[in-house]
Amino acid sequence: MPTCDIDAAISVMPKFSAIKPLTIVDELRELLEQNRKEIDSLVALEGELTWDNFVTQFEEIGDRVSRFWSPIRHLHGVADSEELRTAYTEAIAMLTEYNTELAQSDPLFAAFKQLRYNADFESLQPVQKRVIDNTLRDFRLGGIDLDQSKRKHFQDFNTELSQLTTKFSENILDATQAWAKNIKNDSQLVGLPERSLDLAKENAKQRNQSGYTLTLDYPCYDSVMTYCDNRNLRREMYEAYVTRASDRGPQANLFDNSRNIDRILVLRHKLARLLSFSSYAEYSLATKMAPSVASVIEFLEDLARRSAGAAKRDYGQLTAFAIDNLAIDSVEPWDIPYCTEKLRQHAFSFSAEELRPYFPTTRVIEGLFKTVRRLFGIVVEQLYEIDRWHPDVLVYSVRDEAGILRGVFYLDLYSREQKRGGAWMDECIVRRKHNDIVQHPVAYLTCNFTPPVNQNDSLLTHDEVLTLFHEFGHGLHHILTLVDYSSVSGINGVPWDGVELPSQFLENWVWERSALDEVSGHFKTGKPIPDELFERMCAAKNFQAGLHISRQLEFAIFDFRIHAGGSDSQSVQAILDQVREQVSVIEPTLYNRFQHSFSHIFAGGYAAGYYSYKWAEVLAADAFSRFVTEGVFNPNTGKSFRECFLEPGGSEDLMILFERFRGRGPQIDPLLYQAGLSAR
C-alpha cells in the first residue's frame, strides 16, 4: 500500500497546537494582503485569459485562505476560549471585508466574464464551465451589478450580519454554561439512568460541589427531560432551556438574542431587496434546488396536511396514556419527552436505554467502517500521532478498493466544556488538483456524545449511532469526491437543499438488521441485540412520528415565513404563534423562546433553508428505496450511489444526478412510507 501519499496528506494538515490566538489577526492580515497583491497582478495579466493562467491561480489563492481559516473556525467551535473568541471576532470581520471585496471586484468580474464569453469556453470540460458559471452567478448574487452607493450598503450589511450571527451563538453558549443546579440528595433524581447520575456527580466534583450538578448541556438536559420522575425539576430545567439567550426565564435579559434576531432579519431583507429579490427567501433559493418560494411553501404545507392526522392521533394517545397511567391530567411541554418515553416502554416495552449496552463506542465505530466498506468498497484506517486539539480526538484515513488514498478525517465524539453542542461535519481541507498533484480532502466530524466515565468505553444510544452515521454520510460526500476544482468538489457547489441527501441516506443502515449486527454487541458479553429487542425497536421506530414531523415542519415553516416577509412584517413571535396554530398540536408555554437558540437559521447556513432537511429526506428515502429493491448491501447499487452522488460533489446539477441514479425524478411516497404515514 502506498505510504508516501499519506505522508504528503498529513504534511499539509493543520498544526492545532501551533495556533496562537494572539497572532491570528496579524497572520490573517498578512495572508490577505499577499492575496490582494496576487489578485491584482492576476487581473492585470496581458493577453487572453485562460483556465490555466487565471482560474487555476485564483483557486490557489482562495484555497490558501480556506486552509488558514478552517482550523481556527473549528477551534472556535470545539475548544473555545476568551482569547480565541476575541481573535475570532476581529478576524471574521477582516475575512468578511475581504470576501465582500472579492465579490465586489469589477476587474475580477470582468475577468470571469471574459473567460465565459471568449472562444475557449466551449473547449473547456463541463466541470470547468460549471466553475465559471457558478462564479458569475455568485458574483451577481454578491451585488456586483449594484451602483457604488448600494454596494457600500451591501458591504456594511454583510459585515454587521456576520458580527450579529457570531454574537448570537456566543449568547447561547454563555447562557447554556451560566446555568447549573446542584442537588444534594439523589431522591430528587429518581428515574435518571446510572450513567447520567455519574455524569452529574462528575460535574459536581469538577465544580468542587458535593452531590449532583445538572447542566443545560444537551445530554444532561435530555436525560432529565426523558427520565426524571421529578416533575418540578423537569419544569425548572425546561424553562431554563427554552428561554436560553432570551428575555424570559431564570436568566432573562442576561444573554438576550431578541435584538440580534430582529436586526438579522431586517438586514437580510435589505440585502435581498438590494439585489432585486422580493425577499430573503427568494434570494436564498437562487442557489438551491427548489424552484420557487411558492413551491417550498406548497411542499411543506402538503407534508403538514398529510401528517396532521397522525400528529393529532399521536398527541391524543400520549395524553390519554398520561392520564390513565401517570396521573398527569394535563400534559405540559416538560412532560412530553417523559410521557413519550413511558408510553414507548408501555406500548413496546422498549426503552432507548435498553439498547445502550449494545452500542459500545469502539464497536460502533468499527461497525460503521465495515458498513461503508461493504457499501462503497472503501477502507478506513486509524492514523496515529497526528496533531489535534484534544486527546479524545481520533484521526483516520480513507482508501478506495484500489488502495488509493481518498482523504482523511478527524473524529471528535464527546461533549465537553468549551465545545459547541450538536453534531456536524466541516471541511478542513478541500480536494483539488494543483500541478497534477491531488490535495486530499480532510474533514472534521464532530459529535457531542456522553463521554466515557472511569475509563470505560462510552455506551451510545441508538439515536447517537444514527447521528454518527448521519455525519459520516456528510464526511463521505466531502472525502470521496473526485472533482479537481475546489469550488465544486465535495459538498462545495452542492445546493443546500440537497446537501443532506448522503447523510440522511446513510441513516437507513442503522435500521437494517445485518448492518446493525456489525455496529452492535453487548459491552460485557459481545452478544448481538436479541431478536425480540430488535423487533420491539423496529416497532417503535415510527412511534409518535406524526408529532415529530409536525415539530420539524413547525421549524421549517417558521424559518421560511420569517424570511419570506418584508421588513415591516409582523414580529417574529407573532409569526411563530401563527405557525404553531397551523401546524403544532402541542400548546407551548408563553415563555417558550426556542427561536432565541435556533442557531441553524440565525447563526448557521440554514436561513430560509431549514426546509432542506425535509426536502433532502424525500431524496434520501427515494434513493434508499432502490436499495430496498436491489439489496441493502448490493455492491453495484452502492457503487452507483458513490458514482452518482459522492464522487461528483457539486460538479453537476443535483436533479440530473438524481435522475441518473434513480432513472426518474424524486417521489415523495417512499418518505411517507418510511415515516409510517402511508402504506407501501
Ligand SMILES: [Zn+2]
Ligand atoms: Zn446533516
